[in-house]
Amino acid sequence: MSVWKKTSLLLLSMLLLASIAACSWGKSDKVRVAEVTRSIFYAPQYVAISEGFFEEEGLEVDLTTTWGGDQTMTTLLSDGADIALVGAETSIYVYAQGANDPAINFAQLTKTDGTFLVSREKVEDFTWDDLKGSTFLGQRRGGMPQMVGEYVLKDNGINPRTDLNLIQNIDFGNIASAFASGTGDYVQLFEPQATLFEQEGIGYIVDSFGTQSGEVPYTVFMAKESYLEKNDDTVERFTRAIAKAQQWVHEQPASVVAESIQPFFDDTSLEVIESVVERYRSQGSYAQSPLLKEEAWYHLQAIMDEAGELPAQVEYETLVNTDFADRIE
The missing domain is CATH 3.40.190.10 (Periplasmic binding protein-like II)
Known part of the structure; x- marks a missing residue:
């Protein structure tokens, strides 16, 4: 074999290996997220997508709007989604029904009523x-x-x-x-x-x-207990991306946040989005950390109990996993 052919084959092999490596390094883990509704109230989630915070963590997020708490939880529990963005009260309802693989709250997105x-x-x-x-x-x-x-x-x-x-x-x-x-x-x-x-x-x-x-875990990211156990690293990266977006939303002017999330709200003017972002932010609706606090968890149950809707008191450690939020602090 001539030197030229040997050199060509060597170069071809190197290019092939580089191509395979590039594909491997650039591969993203896909995470299916079901959100209970489409709302400016969830601005940090959309920012995490539009500003590339999920991408920075090697995640590809497939976002679906499932319109309603019942439908969202059904989607999550039937493995139609990996993670759900929904009210924390739904995890209590599911747990009270004797779920073998309960939905666990691991990252808080909003901390007031909206x-x-x-x-x-x-x-x-x-x-x-x-x-x-x-x-x-x-x-x-x-x-x-x-x-x-x-x-x-x-x-x-x-x-x-x-x-x-x-x-x-x-x-x-x-x-x-x-x-x-x-x-x-x-x-x-x-x-x-x-x-x-x-x-x-x-x-x-x-x-x-x-x-x-007052402060309440109004909207949180939750996943089945089995998913959290099997996908520890993925959930940690997901939580880190949300934390980055939460800080970004608080640091940037409302006009910049509005421009970032406008593609998710085609029927709403930029002026209205900006006004809503500022209103929610000024009253502290957007959580600045994904950590769901213990006192907020029990305040949620006090509200449910007052309304006659609390099926059973559930301890904080039972349905709240703070490991992921703690790691990124």
Whole structure:
């Protein structure tokens, strides 16, 4: 064999090995995430995708919106997703049903309620007593918005069963349209709907359930216990990416955050997204760390108990895994 042929074969072999190595080094672990709804409330999650924080950790995130707590948990438990972004109360419901492979909360994304009290009329010097005798369009029973809503009403001296006309039989997706069509004097709404109603003159934000309810693990990332055990390194990298995004959201101007997440909200203007990001951030809704605190866990159960929805008291260590958040501190 000629020297030229030997050299060519050697170069070809080296190129082939380099190509294989490059493919191996560039390979990302895929993580399927099911989010309970699409919301600016979850801005750090979208930032982790758009700013490449997941990619930096060697992760490829496949995000699916599953629209509702029940559907999200069904998707997670049936292995349709690896990780779910949903209210922490759902893990308690599943555990109370005797799950053999329970959903474990490992990273907190939001730490307050995300809804606002919207009045049909402009109210000067609003007080919660103004709700007495009114018709209040609330959220569906058993979900965190409804439970926090009633907790805040009671905390402000309002009996939701006797002091006002409480409507809770309208599906989540139809609450805003029901209010817009004339139902209710007050309504409990998420953003950006609350801000859009203000812009359109349909309603006016008079208070925040998030500032009234205190810190609570309102939305968390959870996975089945078996997944956490088998994918320790992947979950740690996932948690690190979320932590980076949480800090980024707090450090960057609201306008920059809005530009980063706008591709996830095609039907919402950049101006509205910026306004909502600033509102949530100013009231401390975005957690600055993925660590779910023990006192917040028990505050969640106190709210559930007050609403008559707590199936059983569950210890913090049973359904909360802080290992991943602790490692990245």
